[in-house]
Structures are given as structure tokens and as C-alpha cells.
Amino acid sequence: MKRKLVAAIGVAGMMVSIAACGSDDDKGSDTKAGGSKNLTVWVMDGSAPDAWIKGVNKEFEAAHKGVKVKVEIQQWNGIQEKVTTALSEDTPPDVLELGNTQTAGYAVTGGLADLTGDKAALGYDGWNKGMLASTELDGKLYSAPWYAASRVVVYDKAIFKKAKVTPPTTRDEWIAGLKKIQASDKKVQPIYLPGQSWYVYSGFVWDEGSDLAVKDGDQWKGNLASPEATAAINFYKELQSFSTGPKDKDEATPQQSTDVVPKGDVASWIGLGWEAGGAIDAIKKAGKTADFGYFPIPGKTADKPGSVFFGGSNLAVAERSPNKDLAKEWLALAAGKDQMAKYAEATGGALLPNNDASQFAPPAASFAEAMAKSAPVGKITPVTPGWANVETAPNPIKDFMTKVLNGEDPKKAGEAADKVINERLNQQ
8 A cells, every 4th residue: 555654654753764775886686796695675665764774784784794785765656567577577676565455466476485484583473463464375474564554533632622522442432422522513523534434444344353355265255245344334324424524535535634624623533644744734834733632443342442454564575586595584684573663663653563562652642652552453454366456446345335325225235346346356
């Protein structure tokens, strides 16, 4: 997924500069005179704090005399095509960052090295279980989780105070609070929630113990007509009834953080770190003051928050890497518990590390703190190479949500959506 992670880090009070490490004269990953080698690593713009990546490479190079690590910064725009091409060539990058929902698609083509035998060295047992799911396909390991980010509820402290509402810890408290806000000021939206925020909806499906699609033998099938998906969309519909947001648009149309929230009549909304940062900046540009609070999406009970979608990245080794063993060692270092603790600190807690034991203690009452509380219940979309086809416009999940919000029977709408999902998941 494309993510504006530098902005997310800004919310936590961090300024991250991105720079390539190593000599610009070193081309590719090849063996040089005297036994020296280059190890090429691709990371996305905004993912790796400069001081952290330099520290990783310094430690690695000190332990591997004659090896030089060259980091090349990539842009999200067009990256899937670029990675696909690179993995088919004889001299691909040795290690590369991949979006967590994209990893299965690259693995099924044979472009990624099988890391199943390297689990112990990579620290597999300590990885966050929600992030781990995206790294495997058909029982084999093809990458290591790196980091993730998730959504939380952002609220206007002044509006909540006026309505005498405090951050809820359960769904029932959440709804009760929205009703109080609605009663206190008819001009305020208790929550801004457009009809097609399907990542938010996904969390409600997971809370019901199900998923958007399930495997049936060798085939995948859509699961939106299930009782669990129906319960989830019914709760989403209840939440959305407190919003004047469009039922046929997602959070980016209009952009909730810059085009809706800054108007000042939104009591709460669900967003990512970069969106919170964008809203704060937009409000300041308008000459006003933003005073936001943050809390995890509430769960059914107070003992754990609601499930959230983990948008994040993995680190993989190219199958055609000429330095595969070295690449695995670099990966083990970079994704290891110690370096991930340093990574979490370098990003100010704005990004969740792959190991819960590495989590940085973020500032109290911050966006990062609310996000960290949801880390144990983070999940991703179904891990199958065909999932990318489901998200292609027109997204059947979005269409399903709009139909239900406009009054169609959830089971009927779910059956129609499942038919499209089935075709897309299993298309060759």
C-alpha cells in the first residue's frame, strides 16, 4: 500500500530525512577485486530513518569485511511494475521492501527467496502475529515483517468536553457517546464516516471472528454474505448514521483530513497518522488551533480494542540475488529485535515494529500511543495472490457497503459482491 509515512512520523514529533547509504559510484550487487562485494537494498521513500539505516549498515559492514551496503530509495508510484521487472532480471536488488498486501503476489511468481529454513535466525517466533500473516504463502516464509501502521479514532477535545463525553472503551460506550454529542449540538457530526471506508469495515468483520474471504479447498471465495459480515456491516451502518458523509465515497473522496475535518464541525473520525498530521496542518493554515485526542477503535468488550487493518511493509530477499546468504544475514539484523527497537524509537512510535517487545513507549495521549494499544489485534486482508484483483476498481466491497447503507438487504448485497470477489480471487 502507498502510505505517507513521513507525515505519520511528523505526528509523533519526528522529522525523518531519507538518504541513500554507500557510494553512488557502486553499481549493482557484484563481486569486486579483492573479494569485496556490494549488497543492494531497496527501501521506499519515507520508510527508513537515515540514522537508523546507517547504523544497521555500519554494524553489518563491521561484521562482514569487504562488504558494502548500498541503499537505493524507491518511490511508491509505479513500484509494483518496477519490482516485477527487477525480480525477473539476473541482477535484482538483494533485499527489497514490499507492501504487505503485495508480498503474496511476488512470492507466487517465484521471485522471492524461500526463507522457511531461516525462521530461527530471523526471529520468527517474536514477530507480531498480525504482521506475520502477510509474510507467508502456502506454508512457506517469503519475507520478514518490518513495520505497520493502523487507524485510530481522532476526536475534537472541545466538542467531547462540551457534550461531557470521555473516550470509550467498548462499542456500547462509543454509540452512547455519539448519541450524547448529537443531542448536545445538532450542527456537529458526532463522527465523520463515509460509506466506503472498507478498511474500517474489515476490522468489524474480524471482530466477528471471520474474514472478507475464506479458503474453500483449493479455491478462495468471498464471505460478505456470511452472518459475521452481516453483523459487521450492520454495526458500520449504525456508526455511519451519525455522519453526513457520502454513502458512495471513501475517506479520500473528499479527503477527510484536509477537506472535511478542518471545517470544525466534526467531533470525531477514524484515520491514520499522516491524516491526523494533515488535519492539524490544514487547521493551522486556516488560523485556528487543533486540539485532538486519540483512542483505539473500541472493541465489543473493554478487555481489548477493536481489530484494525495493518498497512505496512515487509523485507524480502530476491530469489536471483547473487549474494543470497549475505542478504539473509542483513535481513536478520535489520528485522531483528534489537534493531527494531531502535527503529521504533527513531520513528517516535509513529510506526509499529515487527516485534511487540521492540515497541517504543510513545508519549502519553498521543496518536502513537493509541495505535500501539491496537497492535496486538492488527490484521491484514486475506493472504492470496489474487487479493490485489479484488481491490481493483470498482471494488466490490465498497459497492456492497453502499448498497447496504442505502437500504438493500445485507445478505443479498453480500451474495452479489461475493460473486465478483470469487471471480477476481481465482482468475488466472
